[in-house]
Amino acid sequence: MKVQLSHPAREVDVKGPKRVKELLRDLDLVQEAHLVIRGDDLMTEDEMLKDTDQVEIRPVISGGS
Amino acid sequence: MNCTKCKTKAVIGLPRHNAAFCKSCFNGFVHEQVSRAIASQRMFSRQDRLLVAVSGGKDSLALWNILLKLGYRADALYVDLGIPGYSEKSYERVQRFAETVGATHGAALRVHTVKEEEGAGIKELAQLVHRPTCSACGTIKRYQFNRAAVEHEYDVMATGHNLDDEAARLLGNVLHWQTDYLEKQSPTLPASVEGFAKKVKPLYRLSEREIAAYAVLNRIDYLVEECPMAKGSKMLLYKEVLNRLETASPGTKQSFYWGFLEQHAKERSPEGSMAEKDSATLHPCSTCGQPTTAEVCSYCKMMARAQASAQR
Numbered sequence: 299m300k301v302q303l304s305h306p307a308r309e310v311d312v313k314g315p316k317r318v319k320e321l322l323r324d325l326d327l328v329q330e331a332h333l334v335i336r337g338d339d340l341m342t343e344d345e346m347l348k349d350t351d352q353v354e355i356r357p358v359i360s361g362g363s
Numbered sequence: 364m365n366c367t368k369c370k371t372k373a374v375i376g377l378p379r380h381n382a383a384f385c386k387s388c389f390n391g392f393v394h395e396q397v398s399r400a401i402a403s404q405r406m407f408s409r410q411d412r413l414l415v416a417v418s419g420g421k422d423s424l425a426l427w428n429i430l431l432k433l434g435y436r437a438d439a440l441y442v443d444l445g446i447p448g449y450s451e452k453s454y455e456r457v458q459r460f461a462e463t464v465g466a467t468h469g470a471a472l473r474v475h476t477v478k479e480e481e482g483a484g485i486k487e488l489a490q491l492v493h494r495p496t497c498s499a500c501g502t503i504k505r506y507q508f509n510r511a512a513v514e515h516e517y518d519v520m521a522t523g524h525n526l527d528d529e530a531a532r533l534l535g536n537v538l539h540w541q542t543d544y545l546e547k548q549s550p551t552l553p554a555s556v557e558g559f560a561k562k563v564k565p566l567y568r569l570s571e572r573e574i575a576a577y578a579v580l581n582r583i584d585y586l587v588e589e590c591p592m593a594k595g596s597k598m599l600l601y602k603e604v605l606n607r608l609e610t611a612s613p614g615t616k617q618s619f620y621w622g623f624l625e626q627h628a629k630e631r632s633p634e635g636s637m638a639e640k641d642s643a644t645l646h647p648c649s650t651c652g653q654p655t656t657a658e659v660c661s662y663c664k665m666m667a668r669a670q671a672s673a674q675r
Contacts, residue, residue: 304587304588305589328603328606329610330606330610331571331602331603331606333575333576333579335579339374340374340576340579340580342373342374342375342383343364343376344376345364356575356579356587357587357589358571358572358574359527359571359602360420360421360571360589360590360593361497361590361593361594361596361598361602
C-alpha cells in the first residue's frame with residue numbers, strides 16, 4: 299500500500315494486508331500522535347488495510363511556545 | 364470497532380475514555396467536553412462577546428467552529444506574523460473558514476499584521492532582539508490578542524490550547540520548578556487588572572488527536588504543515604514524551620493536568636489571589652499603557668531593542 303507521511307512530506311510503500319495498529323508500530327509511530335486517513339475516512343486501530351490501499355498518516359502534534 | 368453509544372461502526376477509538384465513537388456521537392462528545400469546560404471553569408455565557416485567536420491550524424479553527432455551533436457570539440482575530448512561505452498559507456485557511464463558516468453565523472474576522480505595525484516580521488524581530496523565535500512570537504501574539512480584545516471591548520478572549528499543550532507546558536514548568544508560572548496555567552484567567560482581557564482555553568479537556576479528528580471529520584480545511592520556526596522546540600519534545608506515556612498508559616495526560624488543576628483549586632481561589640497579586644504588582648506600561656510589572660512592558664522593550672538594533 300502507498301502510505302503518505304508528513305514532516306517531511308514523503309510516500310512509502312508498505313506490504314499489506316495489515317492492521318492500522320501494526321502499520322503504525324512498523325513505522326515506529328505513536329498512535330496518540332497520529333491519525334490514519336483513507337480517502338475521507340478515519341481508520342480505527344483494528345481496521346485492516348489492503349495492499350492496494352492508499353492511506354495518509356497525519357501527525358496531529360503542533361509545537362511552538 | 365463499534366460506537367460505544369449507538370453500536371454503529373466507529374470512526375475513532377478513545378483509549379483514555381475506554382470508548383469508541385461514530386462521527387455523530389464523536390461530535391456530540393467533543394461539544395459536550397467543551398460545554399463542560401465552559402461551565403466548570405466559569406468561562407463565559409451566551410450574552411458575552413468572544414474573540415477567538417485563530418492561526419489557521421486545527422485547534423483554533425475547530426474552536427471557532429465549535430463555539431459558533433454551540434451558539435456563542437464569537438468573532439476571530441488573526442495575527443499575521445510575516446513568516447515567509449507560511450503566513451500566506453495560514454491566512455488563506457483562516458480567510459476561507461471565515462467566509463464559509465464564520466460569515467454564515469454572522470461572525471467577523473479581524474486581522475493584525477505585525478510587519479505593518481512594527482516594520483518587520485517575527486523572524487527578523489526575534490533576530491534583532493536575540494531571542495528564540497517561538498519566545499518572541501509568544502510575546503507578540505499575547506500582546507496583540509490582549510490589545511485587540513480590550514480595544515474592541517470583547518468580554519473574553521479564547522485560545523485553542525488543548526490538553527496536550529497544557530500538559531506539555533506543565534511538564535516544562537515542573538521540570539524546571541518554575542512555580543511562578545503555575546498560577547497562570549488555569550484554563551480561565553480573570554481580567555485581573557484594568558487593561559487585561561479575561562482569557563479562556565475551552566479545549567483543555569480535549570487531546571490534540573481528538574481535535575485533529577474533529578477537524579478531519581467536519582471537513583475543516585486547516586494547515587497541516589508545521590510552523591517552520593517551531594522545529595526542534597522544547598514543547599514538541601515534551602509532547603512526544605507525554606504521548607509515549609499516553610500510548611502505554613491511556614489517561615496519563617489528563618490525570619497529570621486535570622490532577623494539577625484539582626490540587627491548585629483546593630489550595631486557593633485563583634480568581635481572588637490572582638487579582639490581588641496582579642493589582643499589587645501590575646501597572647500601566649509608560650509607553651503603551653498595557654499592564655506590566657516593569658516601567659516599560661516586555662513588548663515595547665522588545666520593539667525598542669529591535670528598532671535600535673535595526674538602526675545600527
